[in-house]
């Protein structure tokens with residue numbers, strides 16, 4: 001048993017919509033997997049099925065060796081699930097929330113454990129504050145602390161850093177890596193590219209289906225993108241003219257520069273040719289970024305879905 | 307195993323207490339509702355209405371008749387505002403609710419009185435509102451003893467030595483059951499407990515769903531029974547507090563007696579409160595938000611107000627209403643409270659109402675466990 005999660009053809013159907021549509025997924029133990037995809041692509045729904053909160057309509061799978069369909073209660077004991085929306089009790093203090101969680105999971109040496117958690121998440125300052133009075137970032141910190149109180153084997157984090165400042169975000173990721181080193185498996189959904197790059201592997205889903213999966217380098221390579229960076233006067237007018245051109249997948253301004261990507265290198269060259277002669281512009285070929293790749297995947301998927 | 311379960315129940319219990327303690331408006335409401343209701347309805351208990359409209363059907367005009375009427379007036383309960391010789395007219399007034407009492411002074415009243423035949427004066431009371439007439443009826447004996455005696459002088463003096471020169475026969479119409487006027491207290495207890503019990507639990511769970519904490523709770527390894535047990539306990543305490551408030555206020559303010567054993571009452575209370583909380587749980591599973599939870603609770607609660615014997619005497623209701631009424635736990639609870647407080651019923655006498663109540667509680671708990679969803683679906 002080296003895989004924390006394996007699911008096969010997992011689907012969830014709401015009404016007529018296949019919100020999650022035949023997902024196959026394997027997450028080895030001790031790894032951090034990033035879960036990416038546009039809004040409404042089915043990330044939260046998939047995570048909920050993995051932790052036994054939703055019954056899959058089709059497919060099968062195991063989580064920590066237990067069957068998703070029949071052993072949800074066993075799974076719940078060993079999983080730490082951090083919901084996308086803050087879901088601890090706002091009219092309880094930080095400490096009371098942690099105590100409650102510890103009791104739910106039957107944590108031994110409760111007091112010592114909670115002191116420990118308060119310490120390592122820097123929550124001591126706020127331990128007697130009502131959770132509802134914390135700022136957004138501190139709420140997220142409490143949530144992460146609370147879902148790891150019982151030493152879970154698998155952490156499912158649904159956009160844990162939404163609304164968290166960069167410093168705190170970095171600390172979050174330090175914690176996540178520390179946990180992974182101690183053997184915990186992590187599946188974390190995010191919309192941040194820098195966070196995706198901190199994962200061992202990323203899974204990109206769209207319309208409930210996995211579009212691409214692998215290390216960030218794999219994901220970029222599989223997109224087969226060519227990216228040009230153009231710098232100089234009036235690059236924005238180029239942006240206007242290239243907008244909607246079939247050879248161009250992404251056009252992203254970065255300060256005075258513009259990044260132009262396309263999946264067909266030759267077609268892209270042809271599209272750019274008219275502008276190449278303009279004086280005062282410098283053109284350089286750049287390695288494509290993860291963001292370029294994701295936008296490409298997103299657009300391709302949108303075209304396919306019509 | 308058991309230990310873990312108790313720990314989880316305890317944690318939910320502590321959590322509910324903490325949340326409730328910080329929710330002052332709700333807490334205040336739950337304490338104030340019974341007091342306000344009791345004071346409002348207590349009006350109906352306490353009133354010892356005087357000067358009730360009285361019609362006299364005079365078949366015999368004599369000095370004695372006059373004295374009798376004056377005596378009735380002196381009790382302050384009867385206000386004789388209509389005199390007639392027509393029986394039909396007198397009863398019509400009673401039926402239309404124009405008068406509370408019809409007093410019939412029979413033909414040859416004074417002759418029979420003088421002869422020592424002890425004639426009977428008939429007093430018929432509209433008892434649909436039992437509170438209204440009970441005081442008046444109680445005052446009647448004084449009228450016989452005290453009033454006419456002063457007219458029995460001289461040659462008639464010997465009549466004083468008889469037990470009573472005439473009798474007043476009181477008939478209660480429309481409510482021969484002789485409903486006690488304290489009946490409002492048991493009813494109120496049932497209704498207040500049900501309202502707060504069902505609504506508070508329904509709200510407690512719906513709040514969890516609305517605030518998103520339900521998702522968290524469901525993701526934790528806790529059994530629905532444990533959630534229910536933990537959540538019920540604080541409301542059980544509140545239910546007892548409410549019952550104590552109603553009982554003591556009724557006893558102190560309105561002299562409502564406690565004739566029976568309070569132990570059986572507290573047993574019934576326990577069963578009834580759990581029943582309501584289970585119903586509240588069930589309601590919450592059908593409600594998407596707190597507003598819906600309140601509305602659904604009211605729907606569940608309304609039949610009990612109307613058909614449990616709180617508003618109308620149970621046996622006075624049409625058969626279909628009685629059928630519905632006998633399917634409501636509140637009906638049985640109210641009977642038990644009435645039995646304990648007003649009739650001093652023994653356990654055996656209470657049993658026919660206790661077991662249906664217990665059955666309802668079992669059924670509603672089972673129903674809750676069936677509809678309580680363990681996933682977010």
Ligand SMILES: Nc1ncnc2c1ncn2[C@@H]1O[C@H](COP(=O)(O)OP(=O)(O)OP(=O)(O)O)[C@@H](O)[C@H]1O
Pocket residue numbers: 014019037038039040041042043044045046084
């Ligand atoms: N209970 C439900 N009933 C009907 N549709 C639902 C339900 N829950 C989710 N959906 C739909 O399923 C789709 C996927 O939702 P999901 O929350 O999994 O997306 P997501 O990838 O987490 O999005 P985001 O990045 O915005 O969090 C959405 O279109 C949503 O409207």
Ligand SMILES: [Mg+2]
Pocket residue numbers: 043044045084158
């Ligand atoms: Mg989501």
